[in-house]
Amino acid sequence: YVTGPIAHGSVIVSGGATLSDGVYRFGQAAGSTFDGSMGTVSYVGSVRYVGHGGILDVTVANPQIRLTSATAGALVVTSGGREVVFATLELAGATRTEASGAVTYAGVAATLTDAGRTQVFGGNATTLDPLTFTVGAAAAAPAGATGTVATASSAVRTTRSIPATPPATTGIELDEATLAALQSGDRVTVTASGFQSGETGISIVVYSTPTLLDTVAADASGTATWTGTLPATLADGAHTLTFQGSVSRGIPFTLTRAVATALGTCQATAATLDWGVKESFRTYIEGIAAGGWQLEGVTYAYPVFSWATGTGAVDPEALVGTVMFGGSVRFTGHGGALDTTLANARIEFAGDVGYLVFDVTGTTQAGEAVAQHDVRFAQFALTPSVRDAAGITLTDAATTLTPAGAAAFGTYSAGEQLDPVSASIALPSGCAAAAQSSSGSGATEVTAAGAELTSDDTALVWPWFVGGGVLLAAAVLAAVLVVRRRRA
Template sequence: MSSRDPETPGNRAFATSAWVTNQATMSGQVTWLDEATGSFSVELTFNKAQLDALNVTDGEYAVFTTVAGGAAANAKYELSQTLSFQPEDDSASEGGSTGEGSGDEGSGNEGTDTAASGSLIWGVKESFRTYVTGTIASGAFELDDVAENATGEFVWSNGTGSYDSDAQIGELALTGSVHFTGHSGQLDVTLANPRVEITSETTATLYVDVTSKAFGSSPAVNETGVAFATLSLSSPVTSDEEISWVDAGATLTADGAAAFAGFYQEGQALDPVTFTLDLSSDSTPTPTVSVSSSSVAQGDALTVSVSGLTEGQKVSATVHSEPVALGTVSASASGTASWSWKVPTDFATGQHTVEVTDSNGTVLASTYFTVVAAEENDSTTVDKASSENGQTETVQEDTCTAYSVSGASVSWGFKQSFVDYIEGSIGNGSISGSWGAGSGAYNTESNRGSVSFTGSVHYTGHSGLLDITLSNLRIQVNSATSATIYLDVESKAYGDNPGVSASNVAFATVSLPTATQTGSVISWSGASVTLTSAGADGFMGYYSAGETLDTISFSFPLGDTVECDDTTSSTLSGTSASSGTPAVGLAAGVLGLGVLLMAAGYRSRARLLAR
């Protein structure tokens, strides 16, 4: 191809040509299509940079044919066709197009930016999930506007974004979070609001908001839009209205490793990511249903959750095979709804389906779960003698069943103002120790249970004159809305105060929020705590009964069934719910009226500052 004066005929045109490409004489470029006519075709590729460099202003671009090298010149075969090029923004492919005649008829698909909704499935990292919920970390995860599917992956279904099919770039942004906790609250990581930026046909980046407490040598993190992982994309699966990338390989970035509390190094493989863009112009979120566990025992609780609804939409859930209606609820502002269902003790074992339907009975989404046999029956057969006829009859009596608790976690700082006082310039002291893992039992039917925690917290100040140890924390859940904190209290004598040595002090009352259950873990978060009169006496009179203490959060992983006792059954409980040791009320005669820190005149000032 050359640029020339189009009026110059024949071979003389090539003497003044500026060649861009000369593919016609290259090996393999000529294809004879018809021996009789001698016609052929060849595909020419034009390099835009080369064309721009020629800077042709007084001629035109044209494509030429000529005889092969060594043959006599023959004007019969010296043919030409002028070309024109469309601007780059309007062409179907880079560099323009060729055509017959005028050459201005382009071909190809036109790319469009299309508004889209979408969803994303990602489990973060399976080994991390197992570690958090296992016996080492003894933790759990909480979901906000996110569902969990049958394989344990997390499902975001409220995405918005765009996709350019020509450029193969796009974006999908979603809301919702996964909150991981473990090691009695020391591990605390939240991953929220994932966003996928598609950068090419084969690459993308996953961004997330990360919040985490300091853990080990890793500092606390509170960052938005962290480039958490790179994604390796395979060919997408497309339909008329959707385009999906399935199991995209995810690799942790340096920024992601730093934000993820140092649990993994840069380059670590994460769980694959699957995401979908709905390209229909009037697209709406697709409802997705999930269950709290893919396998549930007879008598246990199952939570059914659905997302992708519209606010206020009325939906119903039904369990099959033998239909069991779970009720009708309205979707929240975030388009989610949930049901909690206790599997009947005689419910058929095997695989079952749960369906979510709208007000017209249309099935919006469904999933399956498996019911397994309970390890123990919920009733016991006893023989009783009939007083009327002397015969023996068999009577079925319901028995109370609780669940063992092990690896429980608790997060409680007692009272921040007291901590500031101890560690400040007045107390000039220190605080050491922490709460360990807890064990006990909990009854999901009566909302009662008792869990005792190992560990202790030791407060010292005023050059050792102030010395108090709180240990053996026990939480007695009395109902769905109330609990009691029991503690052992030890303090040194000082002044006219003989000190304190008391066990199982009913230290504080707890007002419980609604419990949340994820899998087999039941949790309470941010429960308000109030000091009791026994707690005020036990704590050397620093605070009065009714004083508001720091909020408390705790989680009970539920295990095997166990027999009920007075801590888990309201019918067996006595006047005080304890684990065999009576609650201690401390008399003023034992404790005195308080403890003097430095002098009578100093005491009131110190207490004021401590508050």
């Protein structure tokens, strides 16, 4: 926890303590009163845990073994300038050996005391590892590492500061087909060269308002490649797509996708979304961080947060569109040092992938200020199986943290497994039936909207195109969503 992506901290040994093979070791001090079965044995050295930019700072020093019988004892440590009975010891299940006048107990079960929990760990309970101790002559700790023995990996900070304006508008060349796909909002593959061989953390950012889409790595020749779609919330108009790393590359384009995606889109007036963010993160907030969450327009029933009354537009055949829920979840902890809000929730459908999109504001666990809008926070796979007779249904779909989500959240690295998501979006019978039938067998042809249509289903879908604008207007006015809510 200390050295991982939560606390971003380090562990420091000093005063004679060492670390070897994952075990802290302390040398025996002079003055043992052990008589073979009872007594007190003192050891020297300290281990200090630091994290959260100094908010977490705990030292455990100069441990003592106090044996009150042949089967029981206590582990006493100095922490915060006072002696604390840190753990109770159970010797009955340990292995006892004698050699060269020394007595060793191995595999001694240790249980954290109330005093250890409140006076050392700030009220947070944990399971302690078993310990081994030897009673003999005063001696230094066995050889091992000293100083800072472990620290948080810098890899969790893979993104650099994003400038407010495009750092480059040239350097990316696209063929006519790819440029046309980019300008219509379709999935594209874009490459840019000139980066360092194997360079990582290259940010893919779209402007006018800077929005981080992804982070990619360059190949051995210094060429970076990104495949994806533009955010559904990106307005039509002039924009710039950039690659930002050791060098910057860019290309201006004009987004004009509204007309192209209007045909076949079904309006939504209600929907539900159930997602727990990440169970271990919620446990951490309520435990170690001594915090909680405040909800606005959102409810919580273990293990999920629930959003309702979503609205938006979805093309169920092409699986594109956005459903917006609003509301906010504000996570706080560490006396206000941690304060992050996920607001304005929405589901974005982008063909074969879906996104959970939020506005992210506040401070990260590292104390960094964040204020990012339209963040594709988590992603999940989309397949035709999500379509059914009622519309679109997600059931415990696996989600992972995106690079944009990792940069805004500041807690986990991109690719971190998050909680599964469930959602139910019911569509008017015409939309749902047509979309579901399109996944049947038969020869494939392409409609004017770019969606696939099988020849077996032509009779079902053809009435949509007769009367054109009349049926489209009717669909816009009559679309109703039926809610399916996943229960805990």
